[in-house]
Each structure stands twice: as C-alpha cells, then as structure tokens.
Amino acid sequence: MQVFLAAIELGSFSAAARRLMMTPSTVSKLVARIEDRVGVRLIDRSTRRLSLTAEGQLYHERARSILEDLDELDRNVASGGTTASGTVRLNASVAFGTIVLEPLIPPFLLEHPRMQVDLSLSEETIDLYGDAADIVFRVGGLTDSNLASRGIGTARRRIVAAPAYLARMGTPEAVDDLDRHNCLGFNFQRSRPVWPMKTGGRVIDRTVTGSFIANNGETVRRMAVAGVGLARLGDYHARADLEAGRLVEVLAHADVGDEEQISALFVGGSGTSARIRIFLDFVIPRMRQVLNSR
Numbered sequence: 001m002q003v004f005l006a007a008i009e010l011g012s013f014s015a016a017a018r019r020l021m022m023t024p025s026t027v028s029k030l031v032a033r034i035e036d037r038v039g040v041r042l043i044d045r046s047t048r049r050l051s052l053t054a055e056g057q058l059y060h061e062r063a064r065s066i067l068e069d070l071d072e073l074d075r076n077v078a079s080g081g082t083t084a085s086g087t088v089r090l091n092a093s094v095a096f097g098t099i100v101l102e103p104l105i106p107p108f109l110l111e112h113p114r115m116q117v118d119l120s121l122s123e124e125t126i127d128l129y130g131d132a133a134d135i136v137f138r139v140g141g142l143t144d145s146n147l148a149s150r151g152i153g154t155a156r157r158r159i160v161a162a163p164a165y166l167a168r169m170g171t172p173e174a175v176d177d178l179d180r181h182n183c184l185g186f187n188f189q190r191s192r193p194v195w196p197m198k199t200g201g202r203v204i205d206r207t208v209t210g211s212f213i214a215n216n217g218e219t220v221r222r223m224a225v226a227g228v229g230l231a232r233l234g235d236y237h238a239r240a241d242l243e244a245g246r247l248v249e250v251l252a253h254a255d256v257g258d259e260e261q262i263s264a265l266f267v268g269g270s271g272t273s274a275r276i277r278i279f280l281d282f283v284i285p286r287m288r289q290v291l292n293s294r
Helices: 002-010 013-020 024-038 054-078 094-111 163-169 175-180 217-225 235-244 274-292
Strands: 086-092 115-121 135-139 148-161 194-199 202-207 231-234 259-266
Touching: 002 013, 002 024, 002 054, 013 024, 024 054, 054 086, 086 094, 086 274, 094 115, 094 135, 094 217, 094 231, 094 235, 094 274, 115 274, 135 274, 148 163, 148 235, 148 274, 175 194, 175 202, 217 231, 217 235, 231 235, 259 274
Parallel strands: 086 115, 086 135
Antiparallel strands: 135 259, 148 231, 148 259, 194 202
16 A cells, blocks of 8 residues: 555656665556456556546545554554544635634644644535545535535524625615625535525525625625625624624525535544544534534
8 A cells, every 4th residue: 555655646656666665566566466456447557647547546545544544553552542643634615614613723733732634625515535635524415425424513594794885785675675786606616696585475596696706605704794795604604793793684584594504524434533533523512512602
C-alpha cells in the first residue's frame, strides 16, 4: 500500500522507486501484485502520468485511511493509549462550517493536542472517497446509502432582509409582492431559483429573481445585511443578525417553514477510525446545542 500511494502521489513508478530506494521494476511488480489480488486494474498506464481508475480511486482512499490508522495505532500504543492523534479531514458548507463548525475546532484541538483538523468549505456535494474527506457535514437529504450518518438537527429557512432595504423598497406583505423585490440566490448546480411559499391555502414553488447570486450562503447573508435584497437563509445562519437587528424576517405567514436535516456522513462500520469517532463525539453534542438555541 505504501508503494502504491507513493507511485500515485509522485506520478510515476520511477519517482516512487527513488523515494523508497527500490528499482522501478520492483515498484511495478508490487502494484501489479495488488491488482492481481483484487482482480481489477487500479492504475491507467496509457498516459504519461499515472492516473487512477474508478476502482483505483476507491483503493487509494481506503489504503491511505488504513495506513493512517496504523500510524495512529503505533502512536497510541507508544503513548500508552491515552492520547488521540492523527488527521481528520472535514467538509462542510460555508455557512454551516463558519458559524457552527469552526468555533468548535479550537476547544477540540486544546483537548486533543495531537490531532490535526483539515477543513474544506464548499457548497457542492462531494464524494467522501474521491474528495479525500473523512466526515462531510451536509444540510439536506441523504442520497448515499453506503455511508453511515449521525443526525445533528434541522435548519428552518427564513426570508430576511435588512431594515435599510425594506425602508427603500417596502416590506412584502404577500407572495406576489416578490415580483418587485430583489431576491438573492445561489449559483451552484443543485440550487433552483424557487422559494416554497403558502398562498391561497396551498403550497407553491415561487420563482424568484434578483441581481445577485453566489456560490455560498455566507456571501448571500452579507449581501442581505448590506441591503442588496431579500435572502432565504437557515435560521442558524441568520440568528445573530436577526437578534442584532441587522436583518428582519418577512413573509413569515407565507413561509412554509420547511426544514432540512443536518447530518454528519462518514464511512461507518466496525472499521471506523478512532480519530473520526473522537471528533464526532466531541462536536455533535455541541452542534445540537447551537441548533437548538432558537
């Protein structure tokens, strides 16, 4: 596995051989031995630089995780098994990561000084295997049944605006008033320019338009606070601005109050790494407290 990972990291068998003080033919034979054992091709050798097949991508990520777990085991045994160590790779949306996750990282690292946190913030749905993440914090429906999940809470969407914007453009009183308002939105692939609303005793998907879209909720929130237009944000995301008066809720009577589940997704089972369990056990109860303090 170490030879395989080195070949992929460095892009060639010869470079891996130099690092590992082997011959290129030995590296090639070891990789071929892995492929023979698993019965599929892991590396596409048709290009000048080694590239992974789909099966090779999966093997690469799991092999790296296994070797990290072995290193973690060695460190824990050397320290008497009393100190958690290793890297935990996280992915979350910008808003959830900034407001809910990031404040928990300093106390976690203080309690576990031999751990390292690798955090990436993105609005796009990622592949835990292909994107090298141990834990993904996701707002919305769960689609990958091969992953384990731990529920954290729910996010309720609210339509909000800055007092300055409402003073300039007026406060919407009915769903049709949205036609004359600047409704801020998102540009990532799964986003749709519709807001579910109640009108005439039924729920409709109301198409909205605006002069600004962004790839993350935090930027949209800042534009709303700056008075650019209306925004539809999770309650945890807008809470501080609502309490401070920087934003106010509008059309609450027409909002369907839809809620999205917030979950932590990870590769589960009996082989779940100790570093992943330790991180989840630390942050999830604290995240629940944040989400429930409405």
